[in-house]
Amino acid sequence: METVNIKELNERIQKESAFVDIISMEMNKVIVGQKHLVENLLIGLLADGHILLEGMPGLAKTLAINTLANIVDAKFNRIQFTPDLLPADVIGTMIYSQKSEQFQVKQGPIFANFVLADEINRSPAKVQSALLEAMQERQVTIGDNTYRLPKPFLVMATQNPVEQEGTYPLPEAQVDRFMLKVVVSYPKKEEEKLIIKMHNAREFPKASPVLKPEDIVRAREVVKDVYMDEKIEKYIVDIVYATRTPEEYGLGKLKDLISYGASPRASISLAMASKAYAFIKRRGYVIPEDVRAVCYEVLRHRIGLTYEAEAENITTENIITDIINTVEVP
Amino acid sequence: MRRLQYILMLAFAVLAVERLSAQEQMIPIEKPAWLEIKESSLSRDSILVGEQVVWSTVLSMPQEQELLFAPYAEVVEAEKAPIDVIHDFKLDTIAIKNGIREIEARLLLTSFDSGYYKLPLMVALTPQGDTVYLDSPFLDVTNIQIDTAKFVMHDIKGQMRYPITFREMLPWIALALALLLLGYLLYRYIKYRRENRDFFGKPVVKDPPHIIALRELDKLHGEKLWQNGKEKLFYTGVTDTLREYIEARYGVSAMEKTSAEIMESLTDKKIEERNYRELDELFKTADLVKFAKYSPQVHENEEAVPAAVRFVNATFMQELEDEKQKGEEQQ
Structure with a gap:
């Protein structure tokens, strides 16, 4: 039987998670508000999961990931997805060098620690597949050689929820590869006033590099060690199962609204994201609050709605709310 | 052994019927000396088409003797007589006196063809294997006389419905009562449950x-x-x-x-x-x-x-x- 020294683990996490406050502080220098976005960026970073962002343009999505890359002192690349983009434009290709009279590998923009795939649904499926495959495998094959992607590797893809014309929506199987789907909302009035002030100032604030990519890799190992009790595991499984067979949890009304429930990858992501959340909260163990805190981000893109649900304007968020209000907390 | 004997005798009877069929009405009435026909009569000499008549024959014979009657329906069929057998032989010993036994054989017959018929002979077998032919009475089958001058056509009558008896109704009444009782019990159970009472109506004391x-x-x-x-x-x-x-x-x-x-x-x-x-x-x-x-x-x-x-x-x-x-x- 596995023995866990919680006291020792707690002390270790207290020590290792000290940088979380520093990151938050540095991020807050540049990003006004969007606490939820910053928190989820950290969860994705620590839980080794990618993030799908949905929000209107101009909500500091690019700025947030750029700032995070600066803080971690890591390489950041932005890829603007367009209809004429090719897989080689993302992962790289072989080019012929006249000088050496040989084919040489030209690595694509995916070779970075932080990649922003802007408007991912503007490119056709072949480009999306190339990116998502690299996200999953964390390696890219160009010609005959396979290249490992750098660590840490975090992809943040954005989708515009309004414009649907000329887009290629991500298939369910590919959306499932994103650990979190974060919906970015508008800032509050006070926050927006502050944003104006910051931009009117002579110099725009800049985050300082306070971490090394190795620190993140080490922190990820600690996150994996965060203790998760069997009761929490059961709670996660119950929540995920309730998306598949809601009637077994007294949620018969949801049966006709859900076309498909969350996959086992959702259970894994929910567990990992809960651990990362506990780490951010500087705890060495997961409590039900942690699961509930990341539930919406992990599940909202993994539940399929029926036509009936769409006709009644029921969203996946409504379904998740019903589920977490019904499944018994341990 | 007795059973085997009867089977053999039945086979003989069937053969006798066939023989009778082959020889048509040529066979003279034969009976052994120990057998006496005391009575052979029809309940009615004349019937309308489709009406029924009972042919009753009383035979007297020594107690130790036995007779096995061939099924009359087969006899009728073999002779192709315009007679229908409704109930075949019903034998009944009506008296045993001084070693003499009296047997009554009753048949229920009808006919759907009008005419004056001599009924086919009764055929029986003795234990010794002798075939016995017994005389039969005449039957007059008449049609209903219709005065065509005064005849008025009537419409076809509908199916006659006999009144349903209480016995026939009883299972349905019991089922209806059982359903009513079940419905009432279900209603009472739901009502009492809502009122927080037990099955017998007593309030369930729920602790605070x-x-x-x-x-x-x-x-x-x-x-x-x-x-x-x-x-x-x-x-x-x-x-x-x-x-x-x-x-x-x-x-x-x-x-x-x-x-x-x-x-x-x-x-x-x-x-x-x-x-x-x-x-x-x-x-x-x-x-x-x-x-x-x-x-x-x-x-x-x-x-x-x-x-x-x-x-x-x-x-x-x-x-x-x-x-x-x-x-x-x-x-």
């Missing part, structure tokens, strides 16, 4: 939430769980009891809420600061035990149940005071 909680806490205290190293089970029991109590007392769905959410939902309730803080502490310790493998100190374990009891009692007393105050205000 604080009594249930105190009973559960007392039970947990008696089980000595933490003393036996089952702290997790102990704290789960204590917090579950409190969550159920909070749910019943304040209508907060505490079983589906986390500790922090429960405490948040209790902020607007009339709970003394000291009790609120004590409950918060208890939930926090329980969460540590349940989710962080925390081993509480002995004094923490000893204090868990009393703290829970204090919260239950205090909130119950608060409710009593509120009710009293409300009553005074109404007066």
Whole structure:
């Protein structure tokens, strides 16, 4: 039987998670508000999961990931997805060098620690597949050689929820590869006033590099060690199962609204994201609050709605709310 | 052995019928000396088409003798007589006197062809294998005389419906009564359940939430769980009891809420600061035990149940005071 020294683990996490406050502080220098976005960026970073962002343009999505890359002192690349983009434009290709009279590998923009795939649904499926495959495998094959992607590797893809014309929506199987789907909302009035002030100032604030990519890799190992009790595991499984067979949890009304429930990858992501959340909260163990805190981000893109649900304007968020209000907390 | 004998005799009878068929009406009436036909008559000499008539024959013979009658329906069929046998031979010994036995053979016949017929002969076999032919009476089958001058055509009559008897109705009545009874019992069960009464209508005494909680806490205290190293089970029991109590007392769905959410939902309730803080502490310790493998100190374990009891009692007393105050205000 596995023995866990919680006291020792707690002390270790207290020590290792000290940088979380520093990151938050540095991020807050540049990003006004969007606490939820910053928190989820950290969860994705620590839980080794990618993030799908949905929000209107101009909500500091690019700025947030750029700032995070600066803080971690890591390489950041932005890829603007367009209809004429090719897989080689993302992962790289072989080019012929006249000088050496040989084919040489030209690595694509995916070779970075932080990649922003802007408007991912503007490119056709072949480009999306190339990116998502690299996200999953964390390696890219160009010609005959396979290249490992750098660590840490975090992809943040954005989708515009309004414009649907000329887009290629991500298939369910590919959306499932994103650990979190974060919906970015508008800032509050006070926050927006502050944003104006910051931009009117002579110099725009800049985050300082306070971490090394190795620190993140080490922190990820600690996150994996965060203790998760069997009761929490059961709670996660119950929540995920309730998306598949809601009637077994007294949620018969949801049966006709859900076309498909969350996959086992959702259970894994929910567990990992809960651990990362506990780490951010500087705890060495997961409590039900942690699961509930990341539930919406992990599940909202993994539940399929029926036509009936769409006709009644029921969203996946409504379904998740019903589920977490019904499944018994341990 | 006797059975075999009868089978053989029956075979002989069938052969006799066939022989009779072959020879048509050429066979003379034959009977042994020991057999006497005392009576052979029809219940009616003349019948209308389709009416029924009984042919009754009384035979007298020594007691030790036996006769086996060939089925009359086969005889009729073999002779192709325009007669229909409704009931074949019904033999009945009507008297045994001085070693002489009297047998009555009865047949129920009808005919659908008009005419004056001599009925086919009765065929029987003796145990010795002799075939016996017995004389038969004449039958006059007449049609209904219709006066065509005065005849008026009537419409075809509908199917005659016999009145349904009580015996036929009885199973349906029983089924209807059973369904009515079942429906009534179901209605009563649902009604009583809603009114919080048992099956016989007696009100079910449901303990108030604080009594249930105190009973559960007392039970947990008696089980000595933490003393036996089952702290997790102990704290789960204590917090579950409190969550159920909070749910019943304040209508907060505490079983589906986390500790922090429960405490948040209790902020607007009339709970003394000291009790609120004590409950918060208890939930926090329980969460540590349940989710962080925390081993509480002995004094923490000893204090868990009393703290829970204090919260239950205090909130119950608060409710009593509120009710009293409300009553005074109404007066």
